[in-house]
Amino acid sequence: MGNRESRLPILDEPIKEPLKVRNYIGGEWVESKGEIVDIVNPATCKVMGKVPISTKEEIEAAVKAAQEAFPDWRRTPPLARARCMFRLKELMEEQFEELSRIQTMEHGKTIDESRGETRRGIENVEVAAGVPSLMMGYNLEDIASGIDEYLIRQPLGVFGIIGPFNFPFMVPLWFIPYALATGNCIIVKPSSEDPISQVKIAEMAEEAGIPAGVYNLVNGGRTVVTGMLENREIKGICFVGSTPVGHGVIYKKCGETGKRVIAQCGAKNFLLVMPDADLPATIATCMTSFYGNAGQRCLAGANLLVVGEGLSQSEHNAFYKKVVDAFVDTASKIRVGYGLDESVQMGPLRDKSKKDTVTKFIEKGAEEGAKLRLDGRKVKLVGDWPHACFLNPTVFEDATPDMTIGKEEIFGPVAAIMRAKNFDEAIEIIHANPFGNAASIFTQNGKLAREFQYRVECGNIGINVGIVAPMAFFPFSGMKDSFFGILHGQGQEAIRFFTESKVVIQRWF
């Protein structure tokens, strides 16, 4: 403690007493027989709830409940299912502030970030409410004389949705509303670190009139995931998390059991600063990109490439210095603390083990020869909070793509600044990295920006945008080791993921 800055009053916490989280199976809130673990507010270190690590029997019960609910739900007209989405949206709007504050409490992000997350989640419900149009098939008369052909989209059955800790409210909503609106039944397994947001969504789903068994919530860990993967009644899995789990476990097992899969995984995102970039705007955008959500996002900036396109060596050096100095100066002023303090710009890491992991990366970066310009291990907080999960922004300069901090996903508030001689070298550096989630370019040169968009092998491309977060009506893309599957979450692709295309050819004698 100590070494702190003055602050604004803390917003009222919506959870006053530790909350006992239960499972929601077949329309009933049920106790789990599994082990119970604490849900800890990472800023205050106070226990805010208890969550069960559910058993194999409990996930099987949820699958059974979902299977039983499916026949009726798929026969519910899309318009009626859409109305459930409208009601769910209304409930989310009514509880907008409470939902946002809960995210800050259970995850640690700032209140502005939480409200942004709530909004992004609601937008997916809004898009899915358009299911009567989105789910339409197509047809063609006279494919041969007197014969017509048409395509219809049908739901498949039961899906499993496995959420990550970093966006406890929004990420499951990349899938939930689309799965439900298209007539499927679901089992949601939130992160056991911050499951309360999903409990709130399940409560609202119940209130919105989604029938028993259509929406199930099973808390837990590996047992629940394995139970989902091994159960052949589950037709598909949506997963957002790390690449080792996403590829090595989820994708592999879904292949073995014939399931559809969306596995959105890790990232190492490069941001290019070209000599003609609007520097003040670029640096401000970089702060959001590298330090928003305390760097715990798969779209976060990780490596800043200062590109010397068209510059002499000495000009490149001067440009590099200017970028680094501005970056360090701005990052050093970011106010870190409890996200319910409205003067705080960055919250803690989700838990101490994550802080320890990031700390090891910082140590490794220094060992491997990168220059530590801003050391986030020297914690300076707004307010008197335990330091357990906090780090301040960290900046390395003279990093290289082959260093550990230059190639591996850190998932924390650490920026590695490096040089690229020119645009082509920058693209080569990006392509040498196994991930392909996002990349951005900061420039005023349209031709170069187009070339960047054209050539870079990443699913989400930013042009003067640091966090390339696709809106709900676009797919959340990803390539290479950042994504495993074919169709992505959100929008029209999610509708296709959750439906089977059936073709009918008809002739009347």
Added chain:
Amino acid sequence: MSEPVPTTSAIINFSERLEDDSSKFYEKLTQKFAQNKELFAGFAQEGKKNKTLIVRTYQETITDALEACFAFKGFKLDDYAPQTTISESISYLDALKMAVQLEEKACKFYLDAAECGKSLLATIPRAFQKVADTRNKRKLKLKSLLDSAK
């Protein structure tokens, strides 16, 4: 210790309080003075609309992807805190003077917030500007009332 720098949330929170306090102030004037009762009642009602506009715009625009870590640098909320408590014995003339000061401060707050928040998504500074315009119109109206009451 450095000064707390307000985030977007703090600015929105302040504007909510500003509109609430302003509405209460004009409601009191409505009860206290027979002159321009309808005008004051209209101002009180307008405060509720302003608040809805600001909060709705913020909640429907804010995105963590573009605005995380954003702060209104150099913005001191205390500088904009208006005086809205009126004494029982206040005269009509003094109440009008207070109202003019209230509108001046509110207008400045919204204009400064719009300027400082330029790099937020445009709908937010635009909403601040819109409310600044309505508060400025009130100020002009109140000033003319004050001039004619003197």
